[in-house]
Amino acid sequence: xxxxxxxxxxxxxxxxxxxxxxxxxxxxxxxxxxxxxxxxxxxxxxxxxxxxxxxxxxxxxxxxxxxxxxxxxxxxxxxxxxxxxxxxxxxxxxxxxxxxxxxxxxxxxxxxxxxxxxxxxxxxxxxxxxxxxxxxx
Numbered sequence: 001x002x003x004x005x006x007x008x009x010x011x012x013x014x015x016x017x018x019x020x021x022x023x024x025x026x027x028x029x030x031x032x033x034x035x036x037x038x039x040x041x042x043x044x045x046x047x048x049x050x051x052x053x054x055x056x057x058x059x060x061x062x063x064x065x066x067x068x069x070x071x072x073x074x075x076x077x078x079x080x081x082x083x084x085x086x087x088x089x090x091x092x093x094x095x096x097x098x099x100x101x102x103x104x105x106x107x108x109x110x111x112x113x114x115x116x117x118x119x120x121x122x123x124x125x126x127x128x129x130x131x132x133x134x135x136x137x
Contacts, residue, residue: 002065003019004067006029008032011067014070015069016039017066018039018041018048018050018069019064020063021082021083023063026047027043028041028042038053045083046062055091056091059088060087062082062084074135077133077134078132080129080130081127084124085122085123087121088119088122089117090118093136094113094116095112097111097136098111098112099137100133101135102131
């Protein structure tokens with residue numbers, strides 16, 4: 001895996017990849033059209049944020065690279081990599097229960113906030129990646 005040098009790209013018909021944690025200064029790409037939605041990414045070593053139609057759908061601290069991000073009504077899947085441990089916040093349905101899997105290991109059930117957010121951390125070393133799957137219960 002590697003950083004997404006074009007910041008945001010379509011991976012065929014059903015997923016996108018985004019983020020470059022190697023950048024020293026915040027870099028943005030806006031107005032990216034994919035599946036009838038408009039995306040915007042802001043990324044650098046301290047944070048990576050993906051917005052869809054004006055709302056934040058993914059945020060990591062520090063920055064990360066995300067590959068094959070795919071969101072449906074029932075689940076979100078992607079592979080993420082970062083230079084160190086990361087904290088991720090995802091937008092999901094408000095006040096709904098989800099199960100979160102990291103590399104197919106169930107890390108537990110989470111209930112989203114009133115604002116529709118869940119957050120979790122992943123332990124990573126530089127060059128490592130982790131597969132994430134969030135499933136609506």
